[in-house]
Amino acid sequence: MAHILLVDDDRAICRTLNHHFQQSGHRVTLGYTAEEAVDLAAGPDVDVVVSDVRLPGRDGMWLLSEIKAGRPTLPVIMITAFHDFETTVAAMQGGAVDYVAKPIDLDELNAAIERALSHDSQEEGLVIGPPGGVTTQIVGQSTGMKQVFKSIGLVAQSRITVLVLGESGTGKELVARAVHNASPDRHHPFVAVNCAALVETLLESEMFGHERGAFTGAVTAHKGKVEQVGEGTLFLDEIAELSPRMQSKLLRILEEREYSPVGSTQVKRSKARFITATNVDLRERVASGQFREDLYYRLNVATIMLPPLRTRACDVPLLVDFLLRKINKDLRKTIRRVSSEAMECLLSYDWPGNVRELENVLMKSAVLERGDALTVDSLPLEIRQLPKAPKALFEYECDRPLCSLRELERQHIQRVLTGTNWHKGKTCDILGISRPRLERRIREFGLVPPRDERSIE
Ligand SMILES: Nc1ncnc2c1ncn2[C@@H]1O[C@H](COP(=O)(O)OP(=O)(O)OP(=O)(O)O)[C@@H](O)[C@H]1O
Numbered sequence: 459m460a461h462i463l464l465v466d467d468d469r470a471i472c473r474t475l476n477h478h479f480q481q482s483g484h485r486v487t488l489g490y491t492a493e494e495a496v497d498l499a500a501g502p503d504v505d506v507v508v509s510d511v512r513l514p515g516r517d518g519m520w521l522l523s524e525i526k527a528g529r530p531t532l533p534v535i536m537i538t539a540f541h542d543f544e545t546t547v548a549a550m551q552g553g554a555v556d557y558v559a560k561p562i563d564l565d566e567l568n569a570a571i572e573r574a575l576s577h578d579s580q581e582e583g584l585v586i587g588p589p590g591g592v593t594t595q596i597v598g599q600s601t602g603m604k605q606v607f608k609s610i611g612l613v614a615q616s617r618i619t620v621l622v623l624g625e626s627g628t629g630k631e632l633v634a635r636a637v638h639n640a641s642p643d644r645h646h647p648f649v650a651v652n653c654a655a656l657v658e659t660l661l662e663s664e665m666f667g668h669e670r671g672a673f674t675g676a677v678t679a680h681k682g683k684v685e686q687v688g689e690g691t692l693f694l695d696e697i698a699e700l701s702p703r704m705q706s707k708l709l710r711i712l713e714e715r716e717y718s719p720v721g722s723t724q725v726k727r728s729k730a731r732f733i734t735a736t737n738v739d740l741r742e743r744v745a746s747g748q749f750r751e752d753l754y755y756r757l758n759v760a761t762i763m764l765p766p767l768r769t770r771a772c773d774v775p776l777l778v779d780f781l782l783r784k785i786n787k788d789l790r791k792t793i794r795r796v797s798s799e800a801m802e803c804l805l806s807y808d809w810p811g812n813v814r815e816l817e818n819v820l821m822k823s824a825v826l827e828r829g830d831a832l833t834v835d836s837l838p839l840e841i842r843q844l845p846k847a848p849k850a851l852f853e854y855e856c857d858r859p860l861c862s863l864r865e866l867e868r869q870h871i872q873r874v875l876t877g878t879n880w881h882k883g884k885t886c887d888i889l890g891i892s893r894p895r896l897e898r899r900i901r902e903f904g905l906v907p908p909r910d911e912r913s914i915e
């Protein structure tokens with residue numbers, strides 16, 4: 459059973475569809491205008507929206523863009539007028555998961571709803587963690603982030619040392635936690651140490667512990683993080699900043715599993731798993747003699763590379779949705795929508811500080827907003843004044859022969875597949891559809907890559 463928000467100003471159609479959906483066991487909420495529907499769609503339990511394109515006042519396309527800005531993951535099915543193929547194409551480009559043309563074929567509508575509901579939301583992110591335990595949620599649906607999810611799954615199975623690379627604020631610590639939470643050793647502690655935050659002597663005692671009287675102020679013995687973490691994961695952030703002395707100590711613990719607390723000759727053993735991270739080019743540091751080459755290879759057994767946010771704009775609306783929910787909870791705000799103008803600005807910005815910067819911007823703006831919408835007025839100046847990014851990815855030729863929408867969809871999918879050399883990830887990114895949906899369309903339309911075509915001949 460699903461909760462369907464049905465939006466149409468034609469009361470007769472609403473009555474018929476309402477009856478039909480209820481017969482199929484669904485719960486229905488009716489909206490007669492787009493404005494009304496925006497508020498209804500913000501309700502947390504709506505599973506799918508079915509909306510007519512033509513509505514009095516603001517139309518269905520406006521509703522679609524509002525929903526995509528505020529709750530990008532909520533599937534929307536548009537009902538289009540027969541023959542109005544331009545609007546339908548615009549609806550699909552605007553993020554509708556499907557369309558049904560009038561006069562409505564109930565079987566077709568049922569199938570569209572079923573497809574929309576089976577759309578796996580896991581695809582848009584990754585939730586890692588033991589049932590009832592700590593979970594790490596990483597949001598993203600770009601090809602780059604999907605690769606990251608795959609790598610996390612792979613490296614979590616063993617205790618190999620992992621190097622997480624990426625610009626500042628891209629989520630390196632989040633990934634390290636995710637690896638830990640996805641591993642069989644998740645019941646052991648995860649401890650993070652920032653190697654740049656402490657001077658060498660303090661860092662050494664922080665990591666390896668010290669004996670009583672080891673240095674001035676060491677009145678009692680102190681257990682280091684290596685000991686505290688036991689068989690868990692020790693996450694060392696900003697690893698490039700380690701001093702030569704600390705580099706050799708780390709190498710010893712990685713190679714021989716041995717270390718000594720500061721001021722002690724006692725040799726202790728560690729069973730910790732190490733994950734390290736940096737936003738600088740370690741190879742360059744090795745080349746300039748600032749970082750030990752042998753240590754670099756020890757750390758770099760497996761690498762996870764986090765792409766900068768500016769290269770994955772399709773993740774921005776998802777992150778906005780996810781971060782605003784978090785911010786609402788933390789700040790007791792009720793921001794449910796992001797105006798399309800504000801979303802355009804967020805999509806056009808370069809995000810040098812990546813996800814952390816996005817989170818800060820959203821938090822500051824949320825504080826300034828009094829209503830339930832995040833608008834362009836509350837955004838910082840540098841983001842507000844950006845030139846708008848071009849919207850259309852492809853221009854349709856005017857002399858294209860008239861054809862059905864389905865044919866147009868087939869041609870377009872074929873065109874993007876050819877343009878990306880049948881790279882399905884990139885094709886999904888450009889078309890803005892999920893992988894299962896692309897696979898389904900490829901099957902339905904009988905599309906084959908060029909090599910297979912040749913083998914048929
Ligand atoms: N894909 C994502 N999904 C959800 N939240 C994210 C994602 N990426 C980053 N964040 C959030 O952004 C913030 C910054 O992430 P994190 O601290 O892991 O970045 P970092 O790469 O370690 O940054 P730095 O280089 O500054 O240490 C955190 O609040 C994190 O939860």
Ligand SMILES: [Mg+2]
Nearest residue numbers: 627630631695
């Ligand atoms: Mg960090």
